[in-house]
Amino acid sequence: MISYDKLFKLLIDKKINKTQFALLCGISTATLSKLSKGETITTETINKICKGLDCNVDDIMEYKEEQ
Numbered sequence: 502m503i504s505y506d507k508l509f510k511l512l513i514d515k516k517i518n519k520t521q522f523a524l525l526c527g528i529s530t531a532t533l534s535k536l537s538k539g540e541t542i543t544t545e546t547i548n549k550i551c552k553g554l555d556c557n558v559d560d561i562m563e564y565k566e567e568q
Contacts, residue, residue: 502539502567503539503563503564503565504563505539505561505562506563507559507561507562507563508536508550508562511554511556511560511561515554522553525553526550526553526554527549527553528549547561547562
């Protein structure tokens with residue numbers, strides 16, 4: 502399963518709240534909800550996030566074995 506825990510830690514480290522994050526990266530509140538729930542998002546969205554936060558994919562997500 503893909504985890505976005507790294508993304509939310511990065512937002513805390515950069516002192517960016519979720520609303521600011523959505524505006525900065527050009528993502529919808531529906532997509533923000535998907536991220537919060539660990540649901541599937543598109544590679545286009547991943548690209549927007551990396552561009553908006555000036556980071557790499559491995560800075561915002563990681564694969565974790567399902568238990």
